[in-house]
Amino acid sequence: MPAMDYIAGNLIFIGLMGAGKTTIGKCLAQRLGWQFYDSDQEIVKRSGVPISTIFELEGEASFREREHAVIQDLSAMKRCVIATGGGAILQAANRELLQASGTVIYLSTSIDCILKRTSQDKSRPLLQVENPREQLEKLFQLRDPLYHEIADVIIETHTQPISAVVSQLIQQLKLYEATDSDC
Template identity: 40%
Template sequence: MLQSPAPSNRDRKRRWQREPIVLVGLMGVGKSTVGKRLASRLGLPFVDADNEIEDAAGMSIAEIFARYGEPYFRDGERRVIQRLIDGRPKVIATGGGAFINDATRALILSDALAIWLDADIDVLVDRVRRRDTRPLLRGKDPATVLRELAAIRNPLYAEAHLRVASNNAPHEATVRAILQAIDYGAA
């Protein structure tokens, strides 16, 4: 019996042409901002999973956390992401904890191209201090929380198909790095 050869690295990178691209990473890494710009460059629709969750719930993520707690939020997040990964090419920005859920991570890894946007903790702290709407940071030191989250989440983010740095450069530099990583110029 003949077996088809394993997909080449080039084929894996070009999944964006037929499946969603899902951006994962810690809060403040730029998933939404980079995602919008990436989608524009690729001519694909952009979807922010957090916005979809808020629309479905009829309230903000902070309100969901306050009223129902994190486990309730994560279950809704899983269902929304499952709906968004429909086999059609698009760029999806997820919340920082979405990829931590085993079922969500398995779905993303099998049916999308997962790209981990990674940044140094100091860069993330600077970025998240600009917004006070993040439920996991309420009343806490952002540097401490981000270090704790990185210790838990980074090994799981590392399962993503690609890893791209999103440090103290303009977001457009991150977009260019993603385009290079997915072999966009050779498409």
């Protein structure tokens, strides 16, 4: 597959945890021959500890500061695929950086699908609560408008295989870039 030369910037995935940002991002990067980065994995690499430890010892505010530094660095790169953490869009500065550095892709999925995908994952500190469904619904209500605010492309991921989502995404990016360049 050609490296989509008409895309000048990065391809950036946003969405709630469990939406498929890392899985689909890796697959897309492989198909394009681009580098892949996961902002959460970069935080872990830099800090040397799991995100849950950062939340436990330093709190969410400290994690968000680390996240912003990583978003700044990743946004400065060119022609790579970036999966952001679900809350990366909470800071206006992050939203601006992401929008300015490439095409923002919102991977949207149902709460039921997220619960199924994350039910055994103990590394997600925001879901280590008595009622994960209620927590996800709150996160969705807060974050969905912000995802929509900066998204150039929106893809539903809950019922499709990864390869189908990636193929659909490539088609939408071709259409998006063709329309965007006409302005």
